[in-house]
Amino acid sequence: EDQVTQSPEALRLQEGESSSLNCSYTVSGLRGLFWYRQDPGKGPEFLFTLYSAGEEKEKERLKATLTKKESFLHITAPKPEDSATYLCAGFNQAGTALIFGKGTTLSVSS
Amino acid sequence: NAGVTQTPKFQVLKTGQSMTLQCAQDMNHEYMSWYRQDPGMGLRLIHYSVGAGITDQGEVPNGYNVSRSTTEDFPLRLLSAAPSQTSVYFCASTLSAGTTVYTFGSGTRLTVV
Numbered sequence: 001e002d003q004v005t006q007s008p009e010a011l012r013l014q015e016g017e018s019s020s021l022n023c024s025y026t027v028s029g030l031r032g033l034f035w036y037r038q039d040p041g042k043g044p045e046f047l048f049t050l051y052s053a054g055e056e057k058e059k060e061r062l063k064a065t066l067t068k069k070e071s072f073l074h075i076t077a078p079k080p081e082d083s084a085t086y087l088c089a090g091f092n093q094a095g096t097a098l099i100f101g102k103g104t105t106l107s108v109s110s
Numbered sequence: 111n112a113g114v115t116q117t118p119k120f121q122v123l124k125t126g127q128s129m130t131l132q133c134a135q136d137m138n139h140e141y142m143s144w145y146r147q148d149p150g151m152g153l154r155l156i157h158y159s160v161g162a163g164i165t166d167q168g169e170v171p172n173g174y175n176v177s178r179s180t181t182e183d184f185p186l187r188l189l190s191a192a193p194s195q196t197s198v199y200f201c202a203s204t205l206s207a208g209t210t211v212y213t214f215g216s217g218t219r220l221t222v223v
Contacts, residue, residue, distance in 0.1 A: 087152075091208070095208045
């Protein structure tokens with residue numbers, strides 16, 4: 001069964017305290033892995049697409065990396081405005097739909 | 111503003127009632143989909159469409175019906191609402207099946223009592 005698993009479920013950080021979120025996947029014939037950000041009461045917003053092992057993408061304080069088995073979202077010196085739920089997703093085998101993990105809820109306090 | 115528009119934002123239904131959640135996009139996207147989001151369950155795919163006149167089932171299609179008569183619109187119909195359908199529903203679109211940047215609507219929060 002195609003599956004995307006994220007850990008931890010929740011993460012509390014102090015402002016400036018760097019950390020990483022994990023996404024592991026068992027999607028057959030994986031055709032890329034994607035990160036989205038979701039703020040409370042809103043729909044998810046696209047962050048990154050990663051296609052091959054070793055690939056890295058950066059945006060402000062966020063850097064996404066991909067290995068053969070998992071992806072990491074590194075958050076460097078986070079700020080309170082980085083507080084959100086971060087979702088990882090991969091295509092199903094047919095490539096017709098995104099399968100999402102349950103997300104990691106990040107809280108950054110000042 | 112270009113994007114995905116969902117209506118209504120909030121809805122309360124009684125068990126057994128039917129209703130239609132509306133979704134419209136103005137980006138000329140071929141692919142549209144419906145997800146439901148429940149606490150602890152994440153986003154789960156209900157139905158999707160790769161183009162006008164073509165729809166298919168996702169992971170949790172039971173109790174829902176869709177049609178795609180135009181490129182812009184992809185309504186989701188609840189045939190006979192049940193408390194288990196209490197959820198937040200998101201519509202998403204992208205240029206075509208297999209492209210990676212999905213644009214999501216702001217969601218419809220549905221409560222079935």
